[in-house]
Amino acid sequence: MEMLRFATAGSVDDGKSTLIGRLLYDTKSIFTDQLEAVERTSAQRGDEYTNLALLTDGLRAEREQGITIDVAYRYFATPRRKFIVADTPGHIQYTRNMVTGASTANAALILVDARKGLLEQSRRHAFLASLLRVPHLVLCVNKMDLVDYDQGVFDAIAAEFRNFASKLDIGDLTVIPMSALAGDNVVSRSVNMPWYEGTSLLHHLEELHIASDRNLIDVRFPVQYVIRPYSGSHLDYRGYAGQVAGGVLKPGDDVVVLPSGLPSRIHSIETKDGPVAEAFPPMSVTVRLEDEIDISRGDMICRPHNQPSVSQDVEAMVCWMHDDPMRPGGKYAIKHTTRSARALVKELRYRLDVNTLHRDEEAATLGLNEIGRLRLRVTAPLFTDPYRVNRTTGSFILVDEATNATVGAGMIL
Amino acid sequence: MTTAVYELGHLDALEAESVHVFREVAAEFERPVLLFSGGKDSIVMLHLAEKAFWPARIPFPVMHVDTGHNFPEVLEYRDRRVAEMGVQLVIASVQESIDSGRVREQRGPRASRNPLQTVTLLDAIEKYGFDAAFGGARRDEEKARAKERVFSFRDEFGQWDPKNQRPELWSLYNGRHARGEHIRVFPLSNWTELDIWQYIGRERIPLPSIYFAHRRTLVARDGMLLWPCAHLPLLDGEQTLEATVRYRTVGDVTCTGAVESTASTVEDIVAEVAATRLTERGATRADDRASEAAMEDRKREGYF
Ligand SMILES: Nc1nc2c(ncn2[C@@H]2O[C@H](COP(=O)(O)OP(=O)(O)OP(=O)(O)O)[C@@H](O)[C@H]2O)c(=O)[nH]1
Ligand SMILES: [Mg+2]
Numbered sequence: 091m092e093m094l095r096f097a098t099a100g101s102v103d104d105g106k107s108t109l110i111g112r113l114l115y116d117t118k119s120i121f122t123d124q125l126e127a128v129e130r131t132s133a134q135r136g137d138e139y140t141n142l143a144l145l146t147d148g149l150r151a152e153r154e155q156g157i158t159i160d161v162a163y164r165y166f167a168t169p170r171r172k173f174i175v176a177d178t179p180g181h182i183q184y185t186r187n188m189v190t191g192a193s194t195a196n197a198a199l200i201l202v203d204a205r206k207g208l209l210e211q212s213r214r215h216a217f218l219a220s221l222l223r224v225p226h227l228v229l230c231v232n233k234m235d236l237v238d239y240d241q242g243v244f245d246a247i248a249a250e251f252r253n254f255a256s257k258l259d260i261g262d263l264t265v266i267p268m269s270a271l272a273g274d275n276v277v278s279r280s281v282n283m284p285w286y287e288g289t290s291l292l293h294h295l296e297e298l299h300i301a302s303d304r305n306l307i308d309v310r311f312p313v314q315y316v317i318r319p320y321s322g323s324h325l326d327y328r329g330y331a332g333q334v335a336g337g338v339l340k341p342g343d344d345v346v347v348l349p350s351g352l353p354s355r356i357h358s359i360e361t362k363d364g365p366v367a368e369a370f371p372p373m374s375v376t377v378r379l380e381d382e383i384d385i386s387r388g389d390m391i392c393r394p395h396n397q398p399s400v401s402q403d404v405e406a407m408v409c410w411m412h413d414d415p416m417r418p419g420g421k422y423a424i425k426h427t428t429r430s431a432r433a434l435v436k437e438l439r440y441r442l443d444v445n446t447l448h449r450d451e452e453a454a455t456l457g458l459n460e461i462g463r464l465r466l467r468v469t470a471p472l473f474t475d476p477y478r479v480n481r482t483t484g485s486f487i488l489v490d491e492a493t494n495a496t497v498g499a500g501m502i503l
Numbered sequence: 504m505t506t507a508v509y510e511l512g513h514l515d516a517l518e519a520e521s522v523h524v525f526r527e528v529a530a531e532f533e534r535p536v537l538l539f540s541g542g543k544d545s546i547v548m549l550h551l552a553e554k555a556f557w558p559a560r561i562p563f564p565v566m567h568v569d570t571g572h573n574f575p576e577v578l579e580y581r582d583r584r585v586a587e588m589g590v591q592l593v594i595a596s597v598q599e600s601i602d603s604g605r606v607r608e609q610r611g612p613r614a615s616r617n618p619l620q621t622v623t624l625l626d627a628i629e630k631y632g633f634d635a636a637f638g639g640a641r642r643d644e645e646k647a648r649a650k651e652r653v654f655s656f657r658d659e660f661g662q663w664d665p666k667n668q669r670p671e672l673w674s675l676y677n678g679r680h681a682r683g684e685h686i687r688v689f690p691l692s693n694w695t696e697l698d699i700w701q702y703i704g705r706e707r708i709p710l711p712s713i714y715f716a717h718r719r720t721l722v723a724r725d726g727m728l729l730w731p732c733a734h735l736p737l738l739d740g741e742q743t744l745e746a747t748v749r750y751r752t753v754g755d756v757t758c759t760g761a762v763e764s765t766a767s768t769v770e771d772i773v774a775e776v777a778a779t780r781l782t783e784r785g786a787t788r789a790d791d792r793a794s795e796a797a798m799e800d801r802k803r804e805g806y807f
Contacts, residue, residue: 148646
C-alpha cells in the first residue's frame with residue numbers, strides 16, 4: 091500500500107488538532123481506551139463536548155494550555171492508503187516544530203478560521219510550505235458552522251488566499267470549506283454546504299497523485315557507510331551503503347564518484363534479501379562498484395553526464411530556528427546529505443517579510459522564525475542540486491557548534 | 504520486485520527509513536548500543552539492524568535491561584538469537600542496582616521493578632560510555648511517544664525535555680552532543696503495531712512463543728490478566744483461572760498482562776490487530792495506568 095505523509099499548518103486555534111482528531115475518529119482509527127481517556131479528561135476540564143484535539147495534544151503542558159507545542163505524529167489507514175499525520179503547532183513561538191513536521195510531508199493542510207480569515211501566521215505557514223516545497227497544499231476553511239455555512243465567507247477567503255498564493259511557488263492547491271468540530275467535509279461530503287461541489291478532505295487525500303513528486307531522473311547516491319565485513323566468506327567485500335536520493339541506479343551503469351571524479355561502473359546493487367535490478371528513492375541499498383577506488387562516507391555516486399554542482403559556495407534560503415540570531419560572520423556546523431563540514435555565513439542578502447513577501451536588504455540578522463537568503467562558504471565542497479529539483483540533495487541543516495542545537499534549515503537555490 | 508513503476512510499498516518504505524537511521528548512527532557515533540528486551544519491537548529492530556550492515560556483523564552490542572522478572576520463554580529466545588547473530592550481549596541488571604543500593608525495591612503486593620529500570624539503564628549507559636541507544640518505541644504506542652523525535656537528545660542526567668526538542672528536518676539527523684550526554688534513537692518511530700506484525704509475517708521472523716495463543720494459569724487483577732509466579736504472589740482471596748491467551752507486549756511479568764486470544768499464527772494475529780479496539784499498552788500495561796501523563800513523566804526521567 092502506498093504511504094502519504096501530510097502535515098497540518100495554520101494559526102493558533104484554527105482547529106488543526108481538532109481536525110486530525112475528527113479524521114481519526116471518523117475513520118474509526120481511535121481505540122476505545124484512547125477515546126475513553128480523552129472523554130474523561132474533557133469531562134474533568136468541563137469541556138462542553140469531547141475535545142478531539144486531546145488525541146494529539148498529548149503533553150502535560152499542551153493540555154494545561156490548550157495549545158499544541160510540538161509535532162504529534164499519528165497514523166491511520168483507509169482501504170486506499172496509509173497516512174502518516176504530523177499535527178503541528180500554530181503558535182509562532184513553535185514555528186520550528188511546524189517546519190519539522192512539514193519538511194517530509196507530501197501534502198500540507200493549511201487551516202483558516204472562517205470568522206477570522208487569513209492571519210499573519212496563516213500566511214507564514216503557507217509561505218513555509220511553499221518554501222519547503224510541500225507538493226500539495228489544501229486550504230481548509232474551517233469553523234464554517236460558526237458562519238452559518240455561508241458560501242460568501244468561503245469564497246472571499248478562498249479568493250484572498252489564491253491571490254497570496256499566486257506570489258508563491260505552489261504546485262497544487264485545493265480549497266475545502268469544513269467544520270472540523272462537526273465533521274462537515276472531513277470524511278464525507280457535508281449536507282450543510284450543498285453549494286460546495288468538491289470532494290471531502292479524506293477523499294482528496296486518498297486520490298492525490300504523489301508518485302511524480304520524487305526525482306527519478308538525476309542519479310544521486312550519497313555514500314552513507316562503507317561495509318567491510320573482514321570475515322571468512324566476504325574477505326574482499328566492499329560495499330557502499332546509502333539511501334538513493336535521486337534517479338534510478340542499475341548494475342552496469344557508468345558512474346563517477348565525487349569528489350575524486352574517478353569513473354567506475356556499478357557491479358551490483360545488494361541487500362540482505364538478494365541483489366536488486368534497480369534502486370530508486372527512497373530505497374536503502376548497498377552499491378558495489380567494479381573498481382577498487384577510495385570512497386568514504388560523504389562521497390556521492392552519480393552519472394558522468396549528470397552531476398550535481400560541486401562547490402564550497404552555497405546560496406540558500408534559510409529558516410532560522412533559534413533565539414540567538416544568525417549574524418553574518420557566524421560559523422556553524424553544516425550537515426548536507428551524509429556530509430558534515432563547517433560553514434561561514436558570508437552574507438545575509440535579504441530578510442523576507444512573510445506577510446508582504448517584501449525583501450529587506452538592509453537586515454543585519456535573522457531572528458527566531460525569520461527567513462532570509464544567505465551566502466555560505468563551506469570548508470569542504472558540497473554536492474548539491476537546487477532544492478526545487480531535489481529535496482534531499484538541496485537541503486541542509488546548520489548546527490551551533492557550542493550548544494549543538496539545530497539552528498537553521500537551508501534550501502539551496 | 505516490480506520495476507515498471509518506481510513505487511515502494513509501505514513496509515519497504517518503512518524498512519528503508521529504519522535502515523537509513525541505523526547506518527547514520529553507526530557512522531556518526533562512537534559507542535552505540537541497541538536496547539533489546541526480547542519483545543517484538545526490539546526483535547524487529549535487531550532484524551533491521553542485521554539488514555543495514557549485511558554482510559558485515561552488526562557493529563554494536565545489544566543490551567538487555569533485566570528486571571529479573573522475565574518470562575522464561577523470552578530469556579531463552581534472547582540468548583538463542585544473540586548467539587545466532589554473533590552480537591555481544593550486555594546485561595544491565597536491576598537486581599544489581601538494588602543490591603548495590605542505587606535503587607530501593609518497592610514493597611507490597613503491587614510492587615513493580617518497572618520504574619527502577621530507568622536508573623539501571625542510565626547507570627549502564629554511563630558505565631559503558633554509550634553515546635547512542637536504539638530503542639524500539641513507536642509513536643503510535645502512546646501520546647507522549649507520539650511527540651518524540653527519531654534522534655532524541657538526553658542531557659547528562661538522561662532527561663528528555665519535551666518542550667525543547669531539536670527541530671528535525673527531512674532525514675538530516677543531528678546527533679551532536681557533549682560528553683556525558685547521549686541520544687536515544689528510535690528507528691521504528693513511524694511503524695504501527697499492525698506494520699510490525701505484517702513485517703514479522705513477511706520476513707518470517709521467529710518470536711518467543713508467548714506471543715501466540717497458549718493455555719496459561721492466570722490471575723485477574725486490576726482489570727488485567729497477570730501470570731502468578733515467584734515474582735507475583737497471589738493476594739488474599741485471589742483465585743487463579745485457566746485461559747487461552749497471548750501477549751501483545753512483553754515486559755516485566757509483574758506489570759504485563761495477557762490478552763484472551765486464539766490467534767496461533769502471525770496471520771491470525773494480523774487479523775486480530777487490525778480488528779482490535781484497544782491500544783496495546785492500554786490492554787496490557789499496568790505501568791501506564793498510574794496517571795494520564797505516566798509515560799511522559801517516566802520518559803522525562805530517562806525511561807525507554
Ligand atoms: N465551532 C467550531 N469550533 C472549532 C472547530 N474546529 C476547532 N474548533 C475549536 O477551536 C479551538 C481550537 O482548536 P484546536 O484544534 O486546539 O486548534 P489548533 O489549530 O490545533 O491550535 P494550535 O495547535 O495550538 O495551533 C477548540 O476549542 C476547538 O474545539 C470547528 O470546525 N467549529
Ligand atoms: Mg493543535
